[in-house]
Amino acid sequence: MPKKEHIAVVVSAVTQLTPRIREYLLAAGDGRPLPAYEAGSHIEVLINPEGIGETVRHYSLIGGTETIDDGRSAYRIAVQREDRARGSAHIHHTLEVGSQLAISAPKNEFRLDHRDSKSLLIAGGIGITPIFAMLRSLVQRRRPFGMAYTGRSRGEMAYVDAVQRLAGPHAHIHCNDEGGLLDVKALLAAQPAHTSAYVCGPAALIDAVRHAAAELGWDTQRVRSELFTPPPTGDEVAFDVVLKQSGQTIRVGANTSILDALKNAGQHPLFDCRRGECGLCPLGILEADGPITHRDRYLSDAEKASGKTLCVCVSRLQGSRLVLDA
Ligand code: FES
Structure with missing residues (x-):
């Protein structure tokens, strides 16, 4: 059930941006x-x-078109259909103009620091969505910036023409099918001292930027990133979670996180990021009749290998019964 802190919105426009990415305007x-x-x-x-309980997906607010801000009249998001991920496929199949849905108020864990002497924006694939908003902000405020946008091919890169026009000579559009992977070390090495980098995209891109920055002696604070929640792999199975303290058994659907299943069942688990990054949600494992699929970036490899804990926001069981110390 949507709660009172949620906002009721209606889809006011749908635009197909690429074969797999659709933009939705929510009023x-x-x-x-x-x-x-x-x-x-x-x-x-x-x-x-x-149909067995709500689950949550995160989408960055794009903030407008190339030149026109959405202001407070609408939120603009872009959803990439992951072929084996039922959440994004569900959105593509069911949301149309007039559809109603519930959303949270905006949250910002990926802020532009307005004191940067230069901001270098790096987007990979659908990671362009928060970066496009940052680009517009920097252009409007006439701040020094660089802009690198990489993707598999130009036809799969949402907003690529708008990015090129908005960033002008500062745009570096890199299509992997033409030039291989983006050379992030060369990109970082070409920046003036004290540049701050903002990177959003797949884990491999974020890791490459952080690695290159470390090799070049950048202060770690100068690289800020936002990881997309890893899309489901498609081999998720439904299973039961048993809570030791109450003995309650809760069904976790194949497309629902343990966290959402617990909340839908009236539990109040601790959580924040929902992306496996903050470390607030791990619960102890007492029994598991199958392997755990760890999908977080918080637990160490040793903690994951121990089989004694998991981040319930993103990790799950490949089995039928999981007993948690909760
Ligand atoms: S809620 Fe942040 S790691 Fe799970």
Whole structure:
């Protein structure tokens, strides 16, 4: 059930950006202004793809077109359909103009620091969504910036023409099918001292930027990143979670996280990021009748290998019964 802190919105426009990416414009259901936000913010979208309880997807707020801000009249998100991920496929299949849904207020864990002497924006694939908002902000404020946008091919890169026009001579569009992988070390090495990098995209790109920055002696604070929640792999199975303290058994659907299943069952687990990064949600494992698929970036390899804990926001069981110390 949507809660009172959620915002009711209605889809006011749908645009196909690439074969796999659709843009959705969401307007407040009551016509009132939506909460303000800054570049880098995201919203949570509640969906119920399996009909057994809500689950949450995060989408960055794009903030406008190339030149026109959305202001507070609408939120603009772009959803890439992952062929084996039922959440994004559910959105593509079910959301159309007039559809109603519940979202959270914007949250920002990926802020532009307005004191940067130069901001270097790096986007990989659908990671362009928060970066495009940052680019618009930097251009509007006339701040020094660089812009690198990489993807598999130009036809798969949302907003690529708008990015090129907005960033002008500062745009570096890199298509892997033409030039192989982006040379992030060369990109970072060409920056003036004290540049800050903002990177959003797949884990491999973020890791490459962090690795190159370390090799070049950059202060770690000068690289800020936002990882996309890893898409489901498609081999997720439904299973039961048993809570030791109450003995309660809770069904976790194949497309629902343990965290969402616990919340839907009236539990109040600790959590924050929902991406396997903050470390607030791990619970102890007492029994598992199958392997655990760890998908977080918080637990160490040794902790994952121990089989004694898991991040319930993103990790799951490949089995049928998981007993948690909760
Ligand atoms: S909620 Fe942050 S790691 Fe799970």
